[in-house]
Every structure is written in structure tokens, then in C-alpha cells.
Amino acid sequence: MADTTIIQFKDVTKRYDDQTVLDQVSFEIERGKFYTLLGPSGCGKTTILRLIAGFSEATEGDIIFNGKRINDVPANKRxxxxxxxxxALFPHLNVFENIAFGLRIKKVKEAEIAKRVTDALKFVNLSGYEKREITEMSGGQRQRVAIARAIVNEPEVILLDEPLSALDLKLRTEMQYELRDLQxxxxxxxxxxxxxxxEALAMSDEIFVLxxxxxxxxxxxxxxxxxxxxxFVADFIGExxxxxxxMVEDYRVWFAEKEFECVDRGLELNExxxxxxxxxxxxxxxxxQGKLQVTVDSQLFRGVHYEIACMDEVGNEWLVHSTKKATVGEQIGLxxxxxxxxxxxxxxxxxxxxKRLESYDGVL
Structure with a gap:
């Protein structure tokens, strides 16, 4: 395993009674990168976090951390x-004490606690908020307190379980930038x-789609x-x-009752x-002039572009994002x-x- 690999899953399966939540999942996480686990509700992404954190145990397979199997290592030792x-902030504790909580559990000296909490607050741009009550903080500020509480313990990995989902759209976008910069x-x-x-596309170095x-x-x-x-991936990631x-032959493909030039190769003839x-x-x-001739069915203005739904001559539906406006019922070319x-x-x-994509290198 390469020195850059910090976490590795080897054929990890997780079952609850007769329900399989993860099915022989294998992957590697490299040190110092921003990874996103992306997928619909119930796909297993939070289960992966729980397995890494030690809040849940794998039914089968191995979880490796820094080259060592950690399946049996308790959560507080990871x-x-x-x-x-x-x-999960404590409403009865102020900002300083929320961040210091884990350090006090570890019996860190007061002077060291003060220094590390101050440094963590500075890192998340909350210097001067030490005595502020949690109930007096905005959603974005609470999130930063939670992150400060995580980084003050100097972990090698921070796990974030949908921490932006409760924020409004504008604040959520701002926190995306802040989180990425912080990482x-x-x-x-x-x-x-x-x-x-x-969110995944904007923030990540690597994405796992589940x-x-x-x-x-x-x-x-x-x-x-x-x-x-x-x-599934094509439909889930964007439109x-x-x-x-x-596939007619290398670099030629047939669809919508026509043949088109493409950049794909290595498939079977007529596959x-x-x-x-x-x-x-x-x-x-x-x-x-259009490669396709379509009829406009509907049009919505989305601010930065028009979203135009069309139908081609053989019944295929096409969605177009364009700065050009169309008219419902007219024929246009695409x-x-x-x-x-x-x-x-x-x-x-x-x-x-x-392997197929790698074979394209130097050919196109």
C-alpha cells in the first residue's frame, strides 16, 4: 500500500439483520485530499463514515488505517x-467549552487547552467568540464551532456527515467555499x-458515487x-x-436513426x-444546419440559461440548456x-x- 494511502476498505460488507447496506466495498483514501461520498438516501454513504469512525462494525472485510487493521479498535482510539x-454541540456550554470538551476528557493541561482552542477558533474565523453561548450563534457559526471542535483534537481524518444540509442556499454556498479552503x-x-x-462537484478532489x-x-x-x-451515474450527476x-465502428456511432462521428473506440462492431x-x-x-431536427415542447427560464425540452423525429426527448430563446412548437436544429x-x-x-479510457491516450 502506498505511503499516501491513509484509509483502505477491503471487500467490506455491512448487514443489519437480513438487509445488506454495503456489499463488498473496496476503495482507498489518500492523505490530504477532500473526498465526497455521494448518492441517494439509503445508499450506504453514512454507513461508510460510521465504519471509519468506529461507531459501527463491519460484517465482513477489513478496514485499514495507516497500514493497520482497525476493525476492532474502539472509536475513541481512532x-x-x-x-x-x-x-451535536452542547447547548449548556459556551463556544470555548464546546471546543475544549474532548481535550478535557483526555486530561490535557489547561494552558495547552487554551492555546489549542484559541488556535482552532482563529482557523475557523471565530476569534473573540470564546464566551458566546451556542444558542446565540447562527447556523453557519455553529457549523464552524463543530469543525473547530473536530480539528482541536488534531485528527488525521475529519468525517463530515451532511453538515450543510440544514443551512439556507446562500449560507450553504458560502460554507462550501469555507470548508474547501479550511481543508x-x-x-x-x-x-x-x-x-x-x-455540492460534490464543487468541493471534491475525488468523488465516490454510491x-x-x-x-x-x-x-x-x-x-x-x-x-x-x-x-445511474449519468442521470444522478447533473442532467x-x-x-x-x-457502435458502428471505432469513432462512429448510430443513434436517433443517424450515424455520427464520436471519440470512442474499442467496442464491438454494432454493439x-x-x-x-x-x-x-x-x-x-x-x-x-442541425445534426438533429427537433420540435420544441416546452421552455423554462432558469436565470443563466433557458431550459428547453424538445422531441426529435423518431420520438427521442432532448433537453437543451441555451442562452438562446426558442418558441414552443417551432422546429429547430441541434x-x-x-x-x-x-x-x-x-x-x-x-x-x-x-482500461478502455486508458487505451485512448495518445490515440485521439
């Missing part, structure tokens, strides 16, 4: 701290749980967005046009595939670059998918 969704300044590993794909207790795909935000491995097609084109990659043009077409192989594993 070099991790958790920021919970409700922050970079601390230089330690953050593992963040969310079901919000925009569904039904299985990691569907892992990679950088750009990789996950531009090269989804299957329909997508997903339609059936077949059934699914085609993904993101709405923002479709450009409106006149009917004669054009796109070959690079905008992403070909998904049916039932392809992530390992097979990665």
Missing part, C-alpha cells in the same frame, strides 16, 4: 473526528457525505461528470440526455450502447461536437471502463 449533521489550509483528509451532486451499497464509480469531479460509467444507440450528451453541449441552430458524445457500454465494470 485518529478521526466527526462533524455531524446536527453538529486546504489544514492539509488533512476530509471525507464528506452529501446527496447534493452540485447506489444500493455499491460504489458505482469513483474519480475526479471532471471524470465523473464528463465520463459517467452507467445510466443528461441518455438515448439508445449502437448496443447508451449515448449521453449533456444539455449544455447542445447548440441551437437552424433546422437545415448541433454538437464529436467530443460531446459519450458512449456508455452496457454493464461495463469500472475496471473495464478505466
Amino acid at each position: 485518529q478521526v473526528n466527526t462533524v455531524f449533521q446536527d453538529y 486546504r489550509r489544514l492539509g488533512i483528509t476530509f471525507i464528506f457525505v452529501t446527496h447534493d451532486q452540485e 447506489n444500493h451499497g455499491v460504489i458505482q464509480q469513483s474519480g475526479t469531479p471532471t471524470d465523473i461528470y464528463d465520463e459517467p460509467i452507467n445510466r 443528461s440526455n441518455i438515448i439508445p444507440g449502437r 448496443p450502447v447508451e449515448i449521453v450528451i449533456r444539455p449544455e453541449d447542445l447548440e441551437i441552430t437552424n433546422v437545415t 448541433t454538437f461536437d464529436p467530443e460531446a458524445i459519450h458512449v456508455m457500454r452496457l454493464n461495463e465494470t469500472e475496471e473495464e471502463f478505466d
